[in-house]
Amino acid sequence: MDYLWAFLAGGALCAIGQLLIDLTSMTPARILVTYVVAGVFLGAVGVYEPYAEFAGAGATVPLTGFGYQLAKGVREAVTADGLIGALTGGLEACAGGITAAVVFALIVALLFTRGDKTAKITGQS
Amino acid sequence: MKLTENEYGALAKRRSPDTKLYKTIPGAFVIGGLICCTGQLLLNLYSSAGLDKTAAGTLTSVTLVALSALLTGFGLYDKIAKHAGAGTLVPITGFANAVVSPALEFKTEGYVLGVGAKIFLIAGPVIVYGLAASALYGIILFITQAV
Numbered sequence: 001m002d003y004l005w006a007f008l009a010g011g012a013l014c015a016i017g018q019l020l021i022d023l024t025s026m027t028p029a030r031i032l033v034t035y036v037v038a039g040v041f042l043g044a045v046g047v048y049e050p051y052a053e054f055a056g057a058g059a060t061v062p063l064t065g066f067g068y069q070l071a072k073g074v075r076e077a078v079t080a081d082g083l084i085g086a087l088t089g090g091l092e093a094c095a096g097g098i099t100a101a102v103v104f105a106l107i108v109a110l111l112f113t114r115g116d117k118t119a120k121i122t123g124q125s
Numbered sequence: 126m127k128l129t130e131n132e133y134g135a136l137a138k139r140r141s142p143d144t145k146l147y148k149t150i151p152g153a154f155v156i157g158g159l160i161c162c163t164g165q166l167l168l169n170l171y172s173s174a175g176l177d178k179t180a181a182g183t184l185t186s187v188t189l190v191a192l193s194a195l196l197t198g199f200g201l202y203d204k205i206a207k208h209a210g211a212g213t214l215v216p217i218t219g220f221a222n223a224v225v226s227p228a229l230e231f232k233t234e235g236y237v238l239g240v241g242a243k244i245f246l247i248a249g250p251v252i253v254y255g256l257a258a259s260a261l262y263g264i265i266l267f268i269t270q271a272v
Contacts (some may be wrong), residue, residue: 022149028223029250036254037254056168063215086266087260096186100191101221102244106240114230
């Protein structure tokens with residue numbers, strides 16, 4: 001059952017993103033920024049928590065879930081440590097995902113080479 | 126022929142083929158949904174292995190990021206993305222793809238200002254505005270808790 005909810009909830013968030021791409025001229029980068037900030041907002045007002053309870057990975061895998069993690073981390077840190085938590089809680093909660101992305105990107109860049117557009121633009125082969 | 130920016134925009138819009146919503150939306154829905162199901166599968170696996178909720182969630186994100194990085198390296202993620210649109214953009218795998226792709230593409234410009242700098246080409250703004258929003262929330266929360 002949790003797979004069905006993950007599929008429907010995650011699919012719906014992606015469909016909204018596709019709608020934004022098709023109907024407005026938003027670039028992928030702007031979509032990602034919008035999703036993260038929306039996730040922080042929805043997490044802050046307490047809407048995302050119950051949504052994540054029943055949608056599982058359908059709520060945490062889309063990038064709004066990343067924003068929700070930021071908000072949740074800040075809330076826990078502010079409650080525990082006071083104002084300094086506003087600066088420490090967010091990154092702490094998302095450290096794993098961000099560090100993984102950077103480290104794996106570096107490894108892939110070391111291992112793979114792409115005969116890509118950049119090479120053509122700069123005139124190298 | 127001289128065109129104002131508005132006239133050019135209208136002309137470009139008329140010339141470009143209509144985006145077929147009945148094709149793009151289901152594609153994004155199904156592929157995005159399947160990526161989330163993969164996440165759910167990993168989450169269930171890690172949970173049944175005895176990890177607590179937070180650790181299982183983090184490890185799920187890390188695994189998806191690793192898979193996406195590998196697929197991006199082989200050039201497969203972009204092939205799926207052609208049919209999926211936002212379905213491969215919105216999940217965390219899309220974030221990972223946005224980190225790995227420029228790292229690969231700008232390898233020709235060296236490891237410091239090429240790979241090292243361009244890794245944050247799209248991830249940078251996401252982290253900047255996400256952290257800013259969360260810090261703002263923290264300050265508001267602190268004030269409301271103090272009152």
